[in-house]
Amino acid sequence: MMKKYTIKDIAQLAGVSKGTIDRVIHNRGNVAKDVENKVKRLLEDINYQPNLIARNLKNNRIYQIGALLPDPKKDAYWEVCTDGINQALSEFSAFDIRLHTMLFDPTDTESFIKSHQQLMTSAPDIILMVPLFYKEAKSVLKNYEEAGIQVCTFNNQIEVSKANFIGQDLYQSGRVAAKLLHTIADKGDMAIIHIDEKYKNAVHMQEKERGFKSYFDDLSGFQDHILKCKIRYTETEDKLRAFLINNSNLKGVFVTNSKAFHVARLLETENKNHIKLVGYDLLAENVNYLKVGVIDFLIHQNPRQQAYLGLKFLIEHLVFEKQIPNKFLLPIDIINSENVTPFLRD
Amino acid sequence: MMKKYTIKDIAQLAGVSKGTIDRVIHNRGNVAKDVENKVKRLLEDINYQPNLIARNLKNNRIYQIGALLPDPKKDAYWEVCTDGINQALSEFSAFDIRLHTMLFDPTDTESFIKSHQQLMTSAPDIILMVPLFYKEAKSVLKNYEEAGIQVCTFNNQIEVSKANFIGQDLYQSGRVAAKLLHTIADKGDMAIIHIDEKYKNAVHMQEKERGFKSYFDDLSGFQDHILKCKIRYTETEDKLRAFLINNSNLKGVFVTNSKAFHVARLLETENKNHIKLVGYDLLAENVNYLKVGVIDFLIHQNPRQQAYLGLKFLIEHLVFEKQIPNKFLLPIDIINSENVTPFLRD
DNA sequence: TTGTATGCGTTATCAC
DNA sequence: GTGATAACGCATACAA
16 A cells, blocks of 8 residues: 655655646646656556545536437337436436436437437537447447547447447347256247347347357257247247247247347247246346246346446546446346245345 | 526525525524525525535535455455455545454454444444354444444344445345256256355344245245355365265256356266256356356356445445435346356456 | 746645 | 634635
8 A cells, every 4th residue: 555645745756846746747737847757757657546425525527328219118128227316326326427318219229319419409419329329329329429429328339330339248148048948948949039120220239149149150060949029019929939838849938138028928828838938138028037037047038137237338538537448248147936036126 | 408407597586695594504503593595485486405515615524434354365255355345436436435444264263343443443334244244243343333434334234233235135136046957957956055164143144045045935846955064274175075965956056156167177077967056256266167068157246346336335424424225235246157247357 | 938926626734 | 502714625806
């Protein structure tokens, strides 16, 4: 534990005034070369760390943060994001942070664009967003980039953009699901089910599928045993029932989003309890089926933590000038009926 | 987002000076009753929140924290605690925090007592500790309590003490292990194995055992199928081999601490790969057996996070006067070969 | 090119 | 009982 040097200390050591030290630190110029060098060396030597807290005492700026998020009323998955955002705000309540949130319908690309446009009118310093739709998000992100507005994205990554990203390795989470089904299911067919393809150009489902397949590709004996089924939410019930009944050798099902409860409901009514089921996310409906044993495992994507971290990174960037990590991957949580409870508060 | 009121604002509103407000806030007395009441009501009305940052600017106290921890050189499980502690320290580097760490041998109760005594000589303001040995920890904690020194414990809880605790619900983690084995193992005998009982009056293993049994008690068909085996580390190899070979109907094994790799080694050499294995903790040896499929699941107790949170709570208590939660339970993480990687940095 | 004065919100020490 | 005032570490406007 070393002594903490202040600007005053350094000024004394260098035999100049605090003002000069400040000019050197912030490269404001108007300092004689020899003095500048001397001070710079001194700063290096003692490894000067400014007191970030004191720095912000003076700086009573108002920080404007824009948020472009899916509407929880349209899809319950997003509900917990609000908690994460509120937590971050309360942690930094000492600073004057104004959050402007615009919600969009996660099944509607136009709503995304419209919300984006409206958000821009509040002229935010920096933006937090869920870039749900690949094509639209790409162009929106390009807008921000050109405007020089830093953006932090979460949930799914738009690879081509330079925006920072917080979320999970979706490819790897597909592999986790595969490993789980491989461990628990009897030998037979495995199905990947994509529900609600209204989320059109959504890459995340494809990434999970790629991971899932790659796991079984690494094994022998699973060629031609990986089935696939895409379903629109308008037709879920009937098409799904047909799929489950017609594939008599089906032993495991992987649902690539939070809609596993649709499959669970059918497995229960059709008495197919030999079929193992793995899905995503701790929605109340999923958790119920997990507890009664119809869903075997859920993968937790921790949207609350994603939103929390995203906002926290942005705030720390604004007030402390901290670097935002370009890519921050959360661990992939495996949930069963016995460990689910403490995750519900996350 | 409401306006932030400062003491100056309140002084103006109340028509008195900042000094008086300060005296009211800190109950320093020397304030006329009517003025005091008026100011108190005002503080309530506008929900005054002091700026904790500014408060600590002035308050350049040195905080002495004592830490009583198991020596990572004696048991690799504790290695990652150091990372957690360093993270907390670096997060609060703006404050002058002096950490005095005393290590003890986790197989030796006397070493625990001796380290404790030595720690006391540094007269810490507050203490972070792992109360590994029930009897000894109980008396040590009583000492601290009488001396009025606040303590935060992690890893295992000493129920009779009022000290704050951070860790997992060990009973529940036993249930998680049971559920996992029940899901993946064939019908047959299940064994609970306690390795290294040198950790004598250690309650944590018994708690895990209780949880494990309770899960199977809730089911039918498992009476008389739960076996149990205690092993000293000096005799591990032979006794364990005999146990695994003699119980021919064994289908699943639950190791109650981080020593599952001992069992894994034997399962591999004895070609018993039909026996499923669940254990604890991401030691390098365990992770290796997890990746090759000899260990099926590991439960992650996140010692890094436990140490980090413990120290963080203590520091926030000292500098911000925050309440330390009496009991803080971390989620029980289920780890398999596919999701292990990101947890290794935790 | 450099030093000084002032202020951020809070606390503590004075003098009245 | 009460109200000024200095100080914490840093930033900045302004004077020299």
